[in-house]
Amino acid sequence: MNSKLVWRLLAVLLSITLVAAACGDDDDSEGDSDSGETEGDDSGDTEGDDSEDTEGDDEEGAADDTVDATQDGGRLQAVIDRGELICGGNDTLPGFGIVDDAGEFSGFDIEFCRVVAAGVLGDPDAVSFVPLTAEARFTALQSGEVDVLIRNTTWTATRDGQEGANFLFTTFYDGQGVMVPASTGFTTLEDLADANICVLSGTTTELNLTAVFNARSIPFNPVVFEDNTQLRPAYEEGQCEAWTSDASQLAAFKFAIEGEGGDEQFIMQEIISKEPLGPVVADGDTEWAQAVEWSVMATVQAWEFGLDSSNIGAYDGDDPNVLNFVGADGFDPGLGLDPEFAVTIVEGVGNYEEIYNEHIVPIGLPLEGSDNALGGPNGDGLMYVPPYR
Numbered sequence: 001m002n003s004k005l006v007w008r009l010l011a012v013l014l015s016i017t018l019v020a021a022a023c024g025d026d027d028d029s030e031g032d033s034d035s036g037e038t039e040g041d042d043s044g045d046t047e048g049d050d051s052e053d054t055e056g057d058d059e060e061g062a063a064d065d066t067v068d069a070t071q072d073g074g075r076l077q078a079v080i081d082r083g084e085l086i087c088g089g090n091d092t093l094p095g096f097g098i099v100d101d102a103g104e105f106s107g108f109d110i111e112f113c114r115v116v117a118a119g120v121l122g123d124p125d126a127v128s129f130v131p132l133t134a135e136a137r138f139t140a141l142q143s144g145e146v147d148v149l150i151r152n153t154t155w156t157a158t159r160d161g162q163e164g165a166n167f168l169f170t171t172f173y174d175g176q177g178v179m180v181p182a183s184t185g186f187t188t189l190e191d192l193a194d195a196n197i198c199v200l201s202g203t204t205t206e207l208n209l210t211a212v213f214n215a216r217s218i219p220f221n222p223v224v225f226e227d228n229t230q231l232r233p234a235y236e237e238g239q240c241e242a243w244t245s246d247a248s249q250l251a252a253f254k255f256a257i258e259g260e261g262g263d264e265q266f267i268m269q270e271i272i273s274k275e276p277l278g279p280v281v282a283d284g285d286t287e288w289a290q291a292v293e294w295s296v297m298a299t300v301q302a303w304e305f306g307l308d309s310s311n312i313g314a315y316d317g318d319d320p321n322v323l324n325f326v327g328a329d330g331f332d333p334g335l336g337l338d339p340e341f342a343v344t345i346v347e348g349v350g351n352y353e354e355i356y357n358e359h360i361v362p363i364g365l366p367l368e369g370s371d372n373a374l375g376g377p378n379g380d381g382l383m384y385v386p387p388y389r
Contacts, residue, residue, distance in 0.1 A: 075281075075288040076120065076336050079147055084126050087113035088146035091131035092228040094252040095363040096152050105129045108359040109150045112171055112279065112296060114349050116148060119295025119341045124348035133227045135202035138163045141282055148292055149280040152246065154204045166285075168293040170278040171352075172360075173371035173382050175271035176208050177247035179254060182264040184241060189218060189270060196221045198231050198240035208273045209244050228253075236262060246275050252363040287336055294335050297385040298342040301325060302351040304378055304385070309354060312346045325388045333388070342388075352383060 079085055089109055090097030097107040110129065118124040130146050141149045142164045152174075153159075155167040178197075180186045189212070199206050201224045213220050223240050225231035232253060235243045243250065247267065254265040279296055281289050302312060305322050315326050324331045327339035338344070349355065356367050367373055373381025 074285050075147055076285075076291050079120055079288075083121065084128055085113065085117040085120060086128050086130060086145070086147045087116070088130045088132045088137055088140050088149040088151055089113060090151045091129075093152060093249060094256050095248065095359050095365075096252065097131075099131070106359070108172070108355060109152060111349055111355045111359065112150050112299075113148070115299060115345050115355075116150075116279070116292050116295045118345040118348045119298065119337055120291055122338060122341075122344050124345075133202075134200050135226060138165060141165060141280060144282070147281070147288075150278075152249070152277050153280055154246075154275045154277060155280075156204060164283045165280050166283050166289050168279045168281065168289060169296050169385070170276040170382075171296060172248065172277040174246040174248050174275035174277055176205055176244060176273040176275060177250050177271055178242050178244045178268045179250040179265055180242045180268070182266040184266075186242070187266070187268060189213070189216065189268070189272075192218065192220060192242050194219050194221070195241040196223050196239065198223050198225065198235045198243045200224070200228070200231060200245065201226055204273070204275065205245055212272045232257075246277075247271060248360070248363075248365060251365050255363045291336050294337065295341065295345060298325075298345050298388075299350070299352040299355060300374075300383050300385045301388055302342060302346045303353045303383075304374060307346060307351065309347055309350045312343050312351075321387065321389060 089105065090107070091099040091105065093107065095107060097105065097109045099105055113127050113129065114124040117127040130140065132140050132146070132149070132151055137149055137151055137153060138159070140146050149165075150171075152172075153167075154174075155170065159165055160167055178189065178192070180192075184191075186192060192213075197209060197220050199209055199222055206222065206224065209220075209222060223234065225234065228249075231243070234240060236257065243253070245253075250267050254267060257263070257265055279292055281292055302308065302325075305319075305325065307315065307322070307326075312326065315322060317323075323329070326343050327341070330339050332339045335341075350358070353367065356372065361367065369380075371382045373379050373383060375381045375384035378384075
């Protein structure tokens with residue numbers, strides 16, 4: 001055998017060996033990749049680690065919630081394993097999220113935290129509330145400190161695109177307004193030329209204020225606060241001639257100020273923005289987003305069907321859509337929730353109308369005739385959900 005032939009045979013054998021080794025490497029990497037796709041979506045947004053680092057953390061016994069969410073099939077499974085939902089909310093906004101002297105949370109948004117806990121865990125009380133300022137809320141969501149953010153948070157294109165946030169079903173349609181002490185006699189934005197205007201930092205409210213007043217060439221002085229516990233006393237002490245926020249928030253504080261013997265307040269009629277508010281989860285975990293969204297939408301669907309906390313468990317009709325909704329005969333659309341999750345939610349928390357009437361109507365915002373009334377074929381509002389079938 002001549003030397004050229006020998007070298008050719010050796011080259012072929014070497015190529016076969018390299019290909020076999022590469023195939024072995026490919027198999028291993030595909031396994032890692034699958035793990036990354038299934039388990040790493042959440043960790044990618046919240047931790048910034050690749051799947052290899054995440055697996056290393058698991059071998060070392062890391063136990064933080066964010067890693068759990070990546071290791072066990074996503075945040076839905078992590079919440080189920082934990083047995084508790086961690087919900088980021090407000091603790092300073094009457095009607096939406098507030099804490100009483102006993103340390104108990106209550107409000108419209110707080111109830112929707114309980115709705116998610118009922119849908120996912122079967123228990124509306126299996127929830128821990130984390131109070132968050134407007135500036136801190138997205139950081140808490142991105143880091144995995146909270147499972148879901150339900151804190152009067154406006155859905156915008158920039159937030160959707162830049163905050164690692166996935167905005168879900170809108171639970172409250174709002175708009176930005178302006179409130180002044182009635183004694184000022186101010187009724188229009190133009191009356192506020194050169195005025196000091198109280199506003200929360202890190203909010204769409206602050207951006208809208210600047211955009212609208214600059215567009216109208218109305219000079220003003222923004223007085224910025226981190227949260228309402230700082231803003232409200234400053235406003236009542238006269239540090240600001242006006243207070244701008246979502247109209248619902250202004251109604252809540254008008255109700256609180258006047259109810260506590262404070263000066264009469266006036267909310268201007270003009271609404272200067274669109275503010276759709278609702279739950280937010282971290283990007284990259286479709287299963288968790290669906291579980292949260294369908295839990296929330298169950299409250300609207302129950303309302304549409306005429307089902308509330310007093311009668312949903314006793315439904316004995318033959319409407320196939322309602323039977324699906326209440327989980328009759330084990331109907332399961334594959335959302336990762338118990339077939340009777342809607343019954344658990346509505347019995348434990350209420351339907352949308354019940355939640356709204358309990359927390360929002362008392363601050364002076366009626367449901368009837370508002371954007372938050374039923375929509376589609378059932379009314380002129382905007383509350384309209386996909387069919388449950």
